[in-house]
Amino acid sequence: MMRTRIAFAxxxxxxxxxIGLAVRFAGVGTEGGRQPSDPPTTAGTDTxxxxxxxxxRGQAIFEAQGCASCHxxxxxxxxxxxxxxxxxxxxxxxxxxxxxxxxxxxxxxSSTVRRSKTGYREMSPSDLGILVxxxxxxxxxxxx
Amino acid sequence: MGGVPEIVAWxxxxxxxxxxxxxxxxFAYLTLVCAxxxxxxxxxxxPFAWNLAIALGYGGLAIMGLxxxxxxxxxxxxxxxxxxxxxxxxxWVAVGGLVLLIGHWGVFRVYFPTALGVMDPxxxxxxxxxxxxxxxxxxxxxxxSLWRKRIGLEYDLWRLGHxxxxxxxxxxxxxxxxxxxxxxxxxxxxxxxxxxxCAWIVLVAYVRFFRPWRLLRTPxxxxxxREERGSAWTLTLVPESHSGLTFRPGQFAWLTLxxxxxxxxxHPFSFSGSAxxxxxxxxxxxxxxxxxxxxxxxxxxxxxxxxxxxxVFTIDRHPDAPGFVFVVxxxxxxPIMSMLRTLADREDPRPLQLIYAxxxxxxxxxxEELAELADRLDLSVTHxxxxxxxxxxQPRGRVSAAILDDAIRRxxxxxxxxxxxxxxxxxxVQRLLHDxxxxxxxxxxxxxxxx
Numbered sequence: 001m002m003r004t005r006i007a008f009a010x011x012x013x014x015x016x017x018x019i020g021l022a023v024r025f026a027g028v029g030t031e032g033g034r035q036p037s038d039p040p041t042t043a044g045t046d047t048x049x050x051x052x053x054x055x056x057r058g059q060a061i062f063e064a065q066g067c068a069s070c071h072x073x074x075x076x077x078x079x080x081x082x083x084x085x086x087x088x089x090x091x092x093x094x095x096x097x098x099x100x101x102x103x104x105x106x107x108x109x110s111s112t113v114r115r116s117k118t119g120y121r122e123m124s125p126s127d128l129g130i131l132v133x134x135x136x137x138x139x140x141x142x143x144x
Numbered sequence: 145m146g147g148v149p150e151i152v153a154w155x156x157x158x159x160x161x162x163x164x165x166x167x168x169x170x171f172a173y174l175t176l177v178c179a180x181x182x183x184x185x186x187x188x189x190x191p192f193a194w195n196l197a198i199a200l201g202y203g204g205l206a207i208m209g210l211x212x213x214x215x216x217x218x219x220x221x222x223x224x225x226x227x228x229x230x231x232x233x234x235x236w237v238a239v240g241g242l243v244l245l246i247g248h249w250g251v252f253r254v255y256f257p258t259a260l261g262v263m264d265p266x267x268x269x270x271x272x273x274x275x276x277x278x279x280x281x282x283x284x285x286x287x288x289s290l291w292r293k294r295i296g297l298e299y300d301l302w303r304l305g306h307x308x309x310x311x312x313x314x315x316x317x318x319x320x321x322x323x324x325x326x327x328x329x330x331x332x333x334x335x336x337x338x339x340x341x342c343a344w345i346v347l348v349a350y351v352r353f354f355r356p357w358r359l360l361r362t363p364x365x366x367x368x369x370r371e372e373r374g375s376a377w378t379l380t381l382v383p384e385s386h387s388g389l390t391f392r393p394g395q396f397a398w399l400t401l402x403x404x405x406x407x408x409x410x411h412p413f414s415f416s417g418s419a420x421x422x423x424x425x426x427x428x429x430x431x432x433x434x435x436x437x438x439x440x441x442x443x444x445x446x447x448x449x450x451x452x453x454x455x456v457f458t459i460d461r462h463p464d465a466p467g468f469v470f471v472v473x474x475x476x477x478x479p480i481m482s483m484l485r486t487l488a489d490r491e492d493p494r495p496l497q498l499i500y501a502x503x504x505x506x507x508x509x510x511x512e513e514l515a516e517l518a519d520r521l522d523l524s525v526t527h528x529x530x531x532x533x534x535x536x537x538q539p540r541g542r543v544s545a546a547i548l549d550d551a552i553r554r555x556x557x558x559x560x561x562x563x564x565x566x567x568x569x570x571x572x573v574q575r576l577l578h579d580x581x582x583x584x585x586x587x588x589x590x591x592x593x594x595x
Contacts, residue, residue: 007236015241015243017174018177018200019203019247021181021199023196026193028186064262066269066272069324072259076257079194119269
């Protein structure tokens with residue numbers, strides 16, 4: 001019947017409109033012209049030094065803690081806050097403070113971000129140490 | 145409800161005004177769906193695929209959140225379209241929304257698998273786990289609606305699950321948006337989502353608490369339970385301590401029996417009585433499903449709750465029609481009986497034709513009353529039987545092109561057609577009418593049994 005045809009056309013229109021706006025936003029907001037056809041990077045594993053397996057553990061902890069929902073390494077993860085050169089900019093003490101939202105880092109973070117970091121305080125000291133050590137090794141940009 | 149004043153009033157809210165209101169509601173809907181996408185910060189940076197995934201997620205979530213408004217049965221918003229089509233739209237736009245949400249997850253899965261974190265909820269961030277569960281719940285809600293009968297899910301159980309899972313999915317989606325913090329640092333977007341969240345809570349509270357509470361204050365009492373032909377029953381209700389509702393012949397209501405309005409155990413049925421008989425209401429219900437199969441056990445004196453009227457399947461939307469042709473199958477005669485009884489009470493002189501398809505003569509609902517109505521109205525009734533008795537002299541089999549062609553030839557030009565029967569019959573009849581150059585605008589049908 002006519003009403004269902006119009007309704008189905010509207011459904012298709014709504015979905016296509018959303019996809020169109022999403023593509024438009026993605027195109028406008030894209031940084032550096034990377035397109036979805038570009039192959040995903042592999043976190044620059046070739047350029048990372050091997051430190052007695054700590055890198056792999058560090059990567060595993062980075063993934064398990066969901067750090068990639070806010071940060072990226074090697075273009076994997078949230079690209080708004082890349083950590084590719086964090087090891088060149090901060091020492092291990094500073095990185096630990098930023099992870100835990102403590103010390104001088106605390107004042108630089110919004111209350112929302114501070115709350116989101118409370119989970120890191122429940123990490124075991126060894127995992128936290130490995131994560132910090134891993135981040136200190138990130139000294140080069142690894143986007144291919 | 146006397147005839148003429150109401151028809152004039154209905155005409156006052158005529159087609160042109162309905163069209164304007166319909167366009168306005170479509171525009172409002174599109175604005176609400178698109179607003180989160182339009183407010184995304186254009187200087188966010190990041191790869192194309194990352195931004196695309198986020199935008200698809202926001203679009204999909206906006207569609208899913210608005211699903212609650214579509215089924216809130218706001219009469220002002222549904223009237224221009226017909227609530228059956230709103231539910232049709234609700235059903236298919238949910239599939240579209242799910243496709244967008246799967247796209248949201250899929251782009252991350254392909255291009256940024258690390259951002260999804262680990263699957264194990266004990267180690268994964270809460271926001272990401274919430275997003276995963278929400279996606280699964282949305283998929284479950286939609287699959288169980290599309291294939292409820294195939295998987296043997298009882299209607300009342302499905303409905304409760306539908307409501308609970310859909311609410312849980314939207315709440316978890318909100319947790320996901322907040323937890324993932326994707327571009328919500330943008331102040332306008334953050335406030336938009338907060339506004340949507342608050343509006344959604346108010347909507348759910350209205351639909352699940354305020355409206356049932358209002359129904360609870362306007363109960364009806366069953367005054368008659370009459371067995372009809374063909375395993376059907378007619379229930380007559382009268383309002384208790386209130387004036388009752390008015391309706392247009394052909395409209396329907398959600399009926400709650402043996403349950404509180406808060407229990408969400410309500411079922412849609414067409415009014416079968418005359419619209420001039422209010423405040424008394426009649427529903428003719430065939431023993432078909434889980435609920436209707438027990439309809440004959442309802443006793444006089446039981447309490448009922450009626451949410452209505454709803455629907456645009458009514459002759460009162462066509463006061464200028466020179467006549468009507470009704471093509472009916474089985475219990476689909478219920479809303480048509482309401483129309484015919486009302487037309488008789490109004491002493492309407494317009495020519496009417498009823499083509500009434502059934503399997504066998506003994507099961508033809510209201511056949512005696514239809515013969516009486518043919519004397520009171522300019523009504524011709526053509527019975528079509530699949531298994532007719534030996535001496536049958538009317539059409540055999542199913543409604544055919546020849547039967548419709550004869551009806552079209554006898555009807556004045558611009559006659560309006562109402563089709564009401566099983567889904568398969570409705571489709572065939574509408575196609576046959578289309579083949580015989582009857583424009584769709586003059587053919588009206590109502591969608592039943594969508595779940």
